[in-house]
Amino acid sequence: MAKKHISFTLNRQNIDVLVEPRELLIHVIREQLQKTGSHIGCETSHCGACTLDLNGQSVKACTVLAVQAEGGEVLTVEGLLQNDKLHPLQEAFMQEHGLQCGFCTPGMLMRAYRFLQENPQPTEAEIRSGMAGNLCRCTGYQNIIKAVQTAAKNMASA
Amino acid sequence: MASTPEDKQRKENLAGIGCARKRKEDPRFIQGKGHYVDDIKLPDMVYGALVRSPYAHARIKGINKDAALALPGVLTVLTADDLKPLKLHWMPTLAGDVQAVLADEKVCFQQQEVAMVIATDRYIAADAVELVEVDYEELPALVDPHQAMVDDAPVIREDLVGKDEAGQGKRIHDNHIFSWEVGDKSKTDATFKKAAVTVKEEMLNQRVHPCPLETCGCVASFDKVNGHLTVHITSQAPHIVRTVVSMLSGIAESKVRIISPDIGGGFGNKVGIYPGYVVAIVASIVLGQPVKWIESRIENLSSTAFARDYHMVGELAADKNGLIQAMRVNVLADHGAFNSHAQPTKWPAGLFSICTGSYDIPVAYARVDGVYTNKAPGGVAYRCSFRVTEAVYVIERMIDVLAKKLAIDPAEIRRRNFIKADQFPYQSALGWSYDSGNYPAALDKVLEAVDYEGLRKEQAEKRARGELMGIGLSTFTEIVGAGPSKACDVLGVGMFESCEIRVHPTGSVIARIGTISQGQGHQTTYAQIIASELGIPSDQIQIEEGDTDTVPYGLGTYGSRSTPVGGAAAATAARKIRDKARKIAAHLLDVSEQDLEWDIDRFRVEGAPDQVKTMKDIAWAAYNNVPDGLEMGLESVNYYDPPNFTFPFGAYLCVVDIDKYTGETKVRRFYALDDCGTRINPMIIEGQIHGGLTEAFAVAMEQQLVFDESGSIHGNSLMDYFLPTFVETPVWETDYTVTPSPHHPLGAKGVAESPHVGGIPCFSNAVNDAFSHLDIKHINMPHSAFRVWKTIHAQGLDKRT
Ligand code: FES
Ligand code: FES
Numbered sequence: 033m034a035k036k037h038i039s040f041t042l043n044r045q046n047i048d049v050l051v052e053p054r055e056l057l058i059h060v061i062r063e064q065l066q067k068t069g070s071h072i073g074c075e076t077s078h079c080g081a082c083t084l085d086l087n088g089q090s091v092k093a094c095t096v097l098a099v100q101a102e103g104g105e106v107l108t109v110e111g112l113l114q115n116d117k118l119h120p121l122q123e124a125f126m127q128e129h130g131l132q133c134g135f136c137t138p139g140m141l142m143r144a145y146r147f148l149q150e151n152p153q154p155t156e157a158e159i160r161s162g163m164a165g166n167l168c169r170c171t172g173y174q175n176i177i178k179a180v181q182t183a184a185k186n187m188a189s190a
Numbered sequence: 191m192a193s194t195p196e197d198k199q200r201k202e203n204l205a206g207i208g209c210a211r212k213r214k215e216d217p218r219f220i221q222g223k224g225h226y227v228d229d230i231k232l233p234d235m236v237y238g239a240l241v242r243s244p245y246a247h248a249r250i251k252g253i254n255k256d257a258a259l260a261l262p263g264v265l266t267v268l269t270a271d272d273l274k275p276l277k278l279h280w281m282p283t284l285a286g287d288v289q290a291v292l293a294d295e296k297v298c299f300q301q302q303e304v305a306m307v308i309a310t311d312r313y314i315a316a317d318a319v320e321l322v323e324v325d326y327e328e329l330p331a332l333v334d335p336h337q338a339m340v341d342d343a344p345v346i347r348e349d350l351v352g353k354d355e356a357g358q359g360k361r362i363h364d365n366h367i368f369s370w371e372v373g374d375k376s377k378t379d380a381t382f383k384k385a386a387v388t389v390k391e392e393m394l395n396q397r398v399h400p401c402p403l404e405t406c407g408c409v410a411s412f413d414k415v416n417g418h419l420t421v422h423i424t425s426q427a428p429h430i431v432r433t434v435v436s437m438l439s440g441i442a443e444s445k446v447r448i449i450s451p452d453i454g455g456g457f458g459n460k461v462g463i464y465p466g467y468v469v470a471i472v473a474s475i476v477l478g479q480p481v482k483w484i485e486s487r488i489e490n491l492s493s494t495a496f497a498r499d500y501h502m503v504g505e506l507a508a509d510k511n512g513l514i515q516a517m518r519v520n521v522l523a524d525h526g527a528f529n530s531h532a533q534p535t536k537w538p539a540g541l542f543s544i545c546t547g548s549y550d551i552p553v554a555y556a557r558v559d560g561v562y563t564n565k566a567p568g569g570v571a572y573r574c575s576f577r578v579t580e581a582v583y584v585i586e587r588m589i590d591v592l593a594k595k596l597a598i599d600p601a602e603i604r605r606r607n608f609i610k611a612d613q614f615p616y617q618s619a620l621g622w623s624y625d626s627g628n629y630p631a632a633l634d635k636v637l638e639a640v641d642y643e644g645l646r647k648e649q650a651e652k653r654a655r656g657e658l659m660g661i662g663l664s665t666f667t668e669i670v671g672a673g674p675s676k677a678c679d680v681l682g683v684g685m686f687e688s689c690e691i692r693v694h695p696t697g698s699v700i701a702r703i704g705t706i707s708q709g710q711g712h713q714t715t716y717a718q719i720i721a722s723e724l725g726i727p728s729d730q731i732q733i734e735e736g737d738t739d740t741v742p743y744g745l746g747t748y749g750s751r752s753t754p755v756g757g758a759a760a761a762t763a764a765r766k767i768r769d770k771a772r773k774i775a776a777h778l779l780d781v782s783e784q785d786l787e788w789d790i791d792r793f794r795v796e797g798a799p800d801q802v803k804t805m806k807d808i809a810w811a812a813y814n815n816v817p818d819g820l821e822m823g824l825e826s827v828n829y830y831d832p833p834n835f836t837f838p839f840g841a842y843l844c845v846v847d848i849d850k851y852t853g854e855t856k857v858r859r860f861y862a863l864d865d866c867g868t869r870i871n872p873m874i875i876e877g878q879i880h881g882g883l884t885e886a887f888a889v890a891m892e893q894q895l896v897f898d899e900s901g902s903i904h905g906n907s908l909m910d911y912f913l914p915t916f917v918e919t920p921v922w923e924t925d926y927t928v929t930p931s932p933h934h935p936l937g938a939k940g941v942a943e944s945p946h947v948g949g950i951p952c953f954s955n956a957v958n959d960a961f962s963h964l965d966i967k968h969i970n971m972p973h974s975a976f977r978v979w980k981t982i983h984a985q986g987l988d989k990r991t
Contacts, residue, residue, distance in 0.1 A: 069222015
């Protein structure tokens with residue numbers, strides 16, 4: 033299949049890659065660009081393990097074509113660290129034991145990252161509905177909710 | 191010795207047993223630096239994808255690979271005929287049966303592996319799968335296990351025709367696998383005949399799937415030059431994989447290296463050895479290139495490792511006060527097309543005989559018959575010890591059925607039947623020796639915490655108003671930590687666990703353990719155990735698991751064996767080091783060993799508190815100044831063979847409100863008290879309980895793999911297969927008591943599976959309890975809104991007045 037040249041920013045860096053028009057964004061990011069933090073749990077948009085931020089929105093990268101990222105801004109879990117400083121959400125996930133096997137965690141963090149910008153002081157119920165597109169098989173969610181609340185608090189007072 | 195603030199500080203510095211230590215594995219996971227199988231990319235790596243059967247039962251009349259092979263980028267297509275010369279088209283299962291690696295002349299379940307395409311890119315591999323033409327002749331499918339042994343049932347396993355053995359005892363029909371029985375049948379039958387009250391119910395533990403968020407997969411890499419095979423694999427038992435791979439391939443075990451890297455959840459799904467792994471390994475050997483195979487979610491749900499599918503008939507005999515006199519259980523177990531359940535090899539029904547539960551039942555009898563059907567093979571322990579969920583479900587439901595018949599409160603009937611605290615060690619009618627427990631204390635604590643009486647009052651008021659509210663109890667006993675190797679083995683390898691510890695000259699430590707974490711936080715908790723035993727801060731203790739080249743032989747992590755067996759190995763290995771350290775300390779202090787006492791992180795001379803040698807001093811001395819006759823160095827290995835299983839227990843209570851117009855069940859409250867003996871890391875324990883309860887909730891309320899009469903699986907994607915989201919998942923309240931195990935070096939029992947095992951009957955009892963004022967004895971899981979609504983509707987409860 034004829035390849036297409038696309039450019040976008042990934043974690044604030046300019047990227048140029050050759051992709052097949054049918055290639056999914058998640059595969060290009062994980063396999064060509066070797067950023068393997070975003071995971072694949074279903075490839076049918078149900079689990080959220082592949083969630084990343086594209087142009088200021090949470091997207092499930094298993095159902096986005098790489099060519100759709102053309103000219104866009106992509107942020108993955110690898111981009112949360114800035115100037116060697118963890119994002120408050122990353123700190124809070126550790127603090128509140130918001131992860132176990134870690135497979136859902138990058139997607140959870142990226143969804144929470146966007147969600148807290150949409151709603152900086154969410155209630156528990158709002159977190160539950162705002163993050164419902166991300167599945168976790170290990171934690172039962174309770175500590176993830178705590179982590180998001182803790183991060184929200186810390187970000188507000190920062 | 192009086193504990194001074196300074197002592198306390200020294201203890202705290204260790205962050206040892208009992209500390210809610212933050213997890214050591216988290217920094218890599220939160221930064222996207224986890225290392226899972228699908229993250230691995232090796233030079234020259236190619237991709238495998240499986241061609242799978244669309245039919246549940248069909249003869250393969252021909253396979254045409256030409257079109258697939260003609261696609262640029264396709265390297266090879268492997269079928270059973272290609273594996274035949276290597277004798278790898280069939281493989282032994284852990285249960286003594288054989289399983290087709292690639293379908294040999296016929297397929298026996300939908301999505302069975304028929305061929306593997308190897309291509310330079312995963313997209314090309316997927317394209318080529320579509321181009322492999324398989325000519326099938328469909329055969330009648332056997333879906334209902336109850337029909338498996340009728341006279342004219344289609345024969346699923348033609349390879350076994352005429353054989354009256356399939357590895358686990360006598361067969362009585364072509365579709366029969368084994369009969370297994372335990373207990374005293376004649377005494378049990380006699381007790382039932384005389385009993386004042388008997389109850390009998392059919393109940394189903396439906397076919398479900400553990401569905402960890404990461405699917406199964408591997409990267410097999412055979413080095414043609416030196417004959418070494420390295421396989422990165424999603425395995426809960428890497429050493430077993432090494433032994434099996436060596437047996438199958440003929441490659442010396444010393445040249446096979448299995449690495450389980452980070453694993454994205456297991457829950458039993460990653461115990462088995464699946465055809466995809468085997469074919470990827472063969473392909474790598476044939477091509478001399480690394481081959482990656484990662485299953486899709488649909489493949490995962492339809493082919494690797496279902497759980498349960500136990501069709502049970504439970505019976506209790508009691509006196510009129512509800513004192514249970516006997517229990518009888520008959521089970522029809524649907525094992526699918528191959529008997530590849532993941533259990534200790536000699537235990538075809540796992541540890542099902544724990545089914546007498548927490549109750550002092552004088553006689554009991556259980557029988558399990560396994561049958562073949564045209565469904566995927568497996569039968570894994572989904573977040574439980576082998577068949578323990580099924581066992582706990584039947585007793586915890588049946589005791590409620592008995593309570594209802596006698597109009598005794600479910601809490602009260604439990605109290606009357608509990609094994610009493612002074613009866614431990616308790617010998618159960620079906621042969622177990624329970625190590626320790628205090629069931630009444632656990633139940634009482636829960637009832638008080640939730641104001642049980644108040645809840646029952648509220649329920650009565652609601653019933654008077656026509657509302658549906660249920661209160662479920664579960665006072666379960668688990669059996670975990672397999673196991674004494676004389677009782678349990680996997681393909682002949684005893685179920686011990688191992689730990690090797692090395693203390694370096696400067697006092698930091700590396701420890702390697704034969705288990706493998708899939709999210710349980712072993713790097714954190716094992717270090718805590720060793721810290722407390724050695725007096726070295728846990729932050730200075732590295733834990734390594736999962737690499738068979740470096741880690742001593744271990745049986746892996748499932749059946750809650752890590753703390754009971756792996757933790758015991760770690761503690762015992764550490765104690766060996768401490769014994770040697772004592773000798774070195776005596777030498778350094780010029781006293782006899784008996785004059786020394788251990789004090790948190792040092793030895794001190796009794797009566798001379800200033801004369802001390804810390805573990806750090808001793809570590810240094812171990813490499814330059816040891817007493818005559820003692821070897822240099824400070825390391826040890828322990829292979830721990832547990833004297834018994836451990837028996838964690840708990841008391842759970844669940845309150846549900848059911849909408850009588852929609853059938854929706856809202857879990858208003860769930861209170862879980864667990865007793866896992868000594869608690870290593872309370873934060874991790876609580877996390878495990880949250881996760882286990884969520885999986886229990888999923889099974890009880892919605893999860894089910896459904897098949898139509900042609901054997902087609904329905905609901906094998908996450909569109910249909912229920913995984914609870916943030917929205918449905920209830921809020922969990924946790925509590926604990928501590929009854930240490932007397933035979934475990936630390937008194938610890940294991941915990942991660944209790945919430946699943948104990949949680950399922952608790953939800954189910956709650957839903958059933960909502961209808962206990964009506965003439966309904968038992969409603970099967972899953973308690974989905976539609977199914978609950980059907981019950982409501984049949985009773986006419988949803989009539990609007
Ligand atoms: S992999 Fe994208 S949602 Fe599951
Ligand atoms: S931590 Fe394992 S899936 Fe969320």
